[in-house]
Amino acid sequence: MGRLRTARYQTTSYWASIGWSVARAILVSGICFLIIHPLLIKISSSLMTETDLYDVTVKWIPRKLSYQRVADNYLILYREMKYGVSLFNSIVLALLVSCLQLISCSVIGYGFARFKYFGSNIVFALVIFTLLVPPQMIMVPLFLNFRFFDLFGLIKTPINLLGTYWPFVLTSITGMGSKNGLFIYVMRQVFKGQPKSLEEAALVDGAGQIRTFFTIMLPGAKSALLIVFLFSFVWQYNDYHLTSLYLRNTAPLLPFRLQGLTQIFDVYKYSREYVTIVNNTAMLMFIAPLLVMYAFLQRFFVESIERTGIVG
Amino acid sequence: MRYRRLRLTLSRQRALWGLVFTGGFIIGFIAFFLGPMIQSIKFAFNELKINPSGFTLTYVGWENFRYALRVDPNFNQVFVETTLRILTDIPAVIIFSFFAATVLNQKFRGRTLARVIFFLPVILTAGVIYQFESGDILHELHVIATEEEVLYSSRVVTSLFLRMQMPEGFTQYVIMAVNRIPAIINASAIPILIFLAGLQGIPFSLYECAKIEGATGWESFWKITFPLISPLFLTNIVYIIVDSFTAPGNRLVELIESTAWGRNIYGVSVAMTWMYFGVIAVILLLVFAVLSRRVVYMEE
Numbered sequence: 158m159g160r161l162r163t164a165r166y167q168t169t170s171y172w173a174s175i176g177w178s179v180a181r182a183i184l185v186s187g188i189c190f191l192i193i194h195p196l197l198i199k200i201s202s203s204l205m206t207e208t209d210l211y212d213v214t215v216k217w218i219p220r221k222l223s224y225q226r227v228a229d230n231y232l233i234l235y236r237e238m239k240y241g242v243s244l245f246n247s248i249v250l251a252l253l254v255s256c257l258q259l260i261s262c263s264v265i266g267y268g269f270a271r272f273k274y275f276g277s278n279i280v281f282a283l284v285i286f287t288l289l290v291p292p293q294m295i296m297v298p299l300f301l302n303f304r305f306f307d308l309f310g311l312i313k314t315p316i317n318l319l320g321t322y323w324p325f326v327l328t329s330i331t332g333m334g335s336k337n338g339l340f341i342y343v344m345r346q347v348f349k350g351q352p353k354s355l356e357e358a359a360l361v362d363g364a365g366q367i368r369t370f371f372t373i374m375l376p377g378a379k380s381a382l383l384i385v386f387l388f389s390f391v392w393q394y395n396d397y398h399l400t401s402l403y404l405r406n407t408a409p410l411l412p413f414r415l416q417g418l419t420q421i422f423d424v425y426k427y428s429r430e431y432v433t434i435v436n437n438t439a440m441l442m443f444i445a446p447l448l449v450m451y452a453f454l455q456r457f458f459v460e461s462i463e464r465t466g467i468v469g
Numbered sequence: 470m471r472y473r474r475l476r477l478t479l480s481r482q483r484a485l486w487g488l489v490f491t492g493g494f495i496i497g498f499i500a501f502f503l504g505p506m507i508q509s510i511k512f513a514f515n516e517l518k519i520n521p522s523g524f525t526l527t528y529v530g531w532e533n534f535r536y537a538l539r540v541d542p543n544f545n546q547v548f549v550e551t552t553l554r555i556l557t558d559i560p561a562v563i564i565f566s567f568f569a570a571t572v573l574n575q576k577f578r579g580r581t582l583a584r585v586i587f588f589l590p591v592i593l594t595a596g597v598i599y600q601f602e603s604g605d606i607l608h609e610l611h612v613i614a615t616e617e618e619v620l621y622s623s624r625v626v627t628s629l630f631l632r633m634q635m636p637e638g639f640t641q642y643v644i645m646a647v648n649r650i651p652a653i654i655n656a657s658a659i660p661i662l663i664f665l666a667g668l669q670g671i672p673f674s675l676y677e678c679a680k681i682e683g684a685t686g687w688e689s690f691w692k693i694t695f696p697l698i699s700p701l702f703l704t705n706i707v708y709i710i711v712d713s714f715t716a717p718g719n720r721l722v723e724l725i726e727s728t729a730w731g732r733n734i735y736g737v738s739v740a741m742t743w744m745y746f747g748v749i750a751v752i753l754l755l756v757f758a759v760l761s762r763r764v765v766y767m768e769e
Contacts, residue, residue, distance in 0.1 A: 298506075
């Protein structure tokens with residue numbers, strides 16, 4: 158036994174694998190540091206005082222941590238951003254959009270995965286096409302369509318849907334929200350990878366197509382659904398362009414409130430250092446809900462990639 | 470109550486169900502994509518004025534395109550810059566994400582944590598945050614510091630590469646890529662996800678088989694992993710381009726939006742977008758022409 162062990166140390170491949178492990182550890186931790194670096198800056202500078210920012214010797218950890226000050230900063234921002242209400246609104250909108258997109262994209266993806274009809278391949282090509290066109294191209298026409306919405310010429314006097322959630326609802330249930338082509342593509346791949354026999358058994362046993370879809374197909378695609386939901390939610394929560402197009406940027410949503418802070422805390426009224434502290438604290442407050450959500454869902458997210466067969 | 474049932478063959482029935490399931494998309498496509506797109510062609514050749522009761526169009530021919538290319542002070546520069554940036558980002562992001570995916574696919578301690586952090590940029594890339602960060606002095610200081618470091622070390626790298634007789638363009642590219650490492654890492658999160666899913670889809674038996682036949686790790690990488698993952702290069706290039714439309718810091722998109730909503734010359738902004746789309750389409754066609762023949766699809 159002992160001799161076998163010493164023999165192991167003498168092979169070059171053993172040392173090569175050790176070398177690679179070390180190199181890999183350095184690389185991976187370096188990249189990880191780069192990724193969380195902006196986050197660390199925000200956390201550390203939200204805890205600092207203005208004098209810490211002047212101080213060259215202070216890099217990450219403030220010289221004197223005053224809980225009172227930090228709490229004050231957070232409270233001021235909580236008030237200025239109307240954090241509670243705007244966070245609630247942002248989450249409600251993101252939930253609405255992501256749930257609708259989840260339903261529509263999985264239904265449409267299933268349609269493309271299992272049913273062939275005349276021209277279905279062309280229609281699927283159109284799904285990809287919608288992704289490749291810069292959204293700015295249809296931005297102005299979409300704006301006008303929702304500003305003077307006439308339900309495709311059915312209503313005599315056009316109504317103004319801007320400022321309501323209707324544009325989000327309408328584009329989401331038809332799978333036309335931002336990057337929905339991607340979700341449809343993912344769901345199609347996932348459904349294609351599922352065995353047909355289960356579905357056929359359900360059909361033979363007398364379940365209709367719709368029931369089969371909801372009771373057999375959807376539960377089998379749980380992890381892919383979770384990924385689609387997460388992406389859709391995050392993109393809506395972070396979105397500024399589309400949301401300001403439909404709602405105007407005075408809507409009580411978190412991204413707009415965050416942007417509004419630049420007018421309240423500008424460098425003419427406050428010191429640059431104070432503005433920096435406030436900005437970093439505000440950004441942290443904006444990201445925090447997503448970080449909390451990610452912390453809860455990452456287990457499913459990271460594990461489930463292995464089983465979704467997204468790329469099938 | 471009995472009603473006459475429509476008699477359909479099974480394939481017809483399934484076709485009908487297909488239409489039911491995908492019908493939502495077809496309606497949405499016509500109403501919220503095709504319609505607006507046709508309108509946007511019209512807008513590109515017209516001057517658009519919005520008033521409270523609707524909008525008016527006056528035909529101006531190619532005037533909008535001429536304005537964008539000749540009169541607008543920023544468009545040409547930003548347009549070329551953005552296009553070049555996409556072209557240079559594609560290889561960098563592809564190489565990095567492929568490398569990262571192969572590393573994350575190996576077994577090592579802390580792999581789960583590394584994965585969690587690698588996918589973090591998915592939730593951290595918000596346009597608003599980017600805007601804030603670029604105006605933040607702390608962040609600026611960090612950026613300046615790293616740029617100085619890069620500038621210094623780039624001199625060393627350049628002389629090294631020149632001694633190794635590497636082509637000048639390659640050296641330039643590497644230095645540019647090093648300079649943009651954070652941006653490239655952020656753009657790589659989803660490509661890594663896609664590559665990783667692909668790597669995990671390769672049956673282990675293939676590697677086992679190759680090992681028994683006496684293949685080294687290097688050989689089985691190039692003969693098994695690489696070909697089987699090759700379709701995903703196409704997927705990822707498409708994704709990188711699509712992602713660049715909404716990526717924060719895309720100056721062309723900012724210019725297009727400010728032209729529309731800031732200066733209210735909608736026709737010009739639409740004309741700009743059409744030119745942007747034209748260039749993107751050419752890039753995609755080239756990528757497909759070059760790659761589609763070399764891509765290997767595993768038989769199902």
